Amino acid sequence: MHLAEPLVGPDGVVVAGASTTLGESVVRSLLRAGVETVVVQESADVADWEQAKTLEEALADLDARFAAESRDAILDTLKTAIAHHLAARARRRAEGGA
Numbered sequence: 001m002h003l004a005e006p007l008v009g010p011d012g013v014v015v016a017g018a019s020t021t022l023g024e025s026v027v028r029s030l031l032r033a034g035v036e037t038v039v040v041q042e043s044a045d046v047a048d049w050e051q052a053k054t055l056e057e058a059l060a061d062l063d064a065r066f067a068a069e070s071r072d073a074i075l076d077t078l079k080t081a082i083a084h085h086l087a088a089r090a091r092r093r094a095e096g097g098a
Helices: 024-032 055-067 073-094
Strands: 014-016
Touching: 014 024, 055 073
Parallel strands: none
Antiparallel strands: none
């Protein structure tokens, strides 16, 4: 996979240029820098779980994952925490963050 567009840090400096190959070491570096998502060039080798989803899609996936589980207070708490995390991440993205 390759970056579809340059990745710019909060200080305006280009962290990785367009077409940068996203090898293991590059991905590790981006994760350490707090980058959660990047835009990649269209490729047939991008798995569904690697694609950025809207909040609605992510919450629907979460509901589907928990649908087969019996109701349980601990699982309900876990599901709620994950939903809050997804919503917070969506807000950061909307505000221009990672």
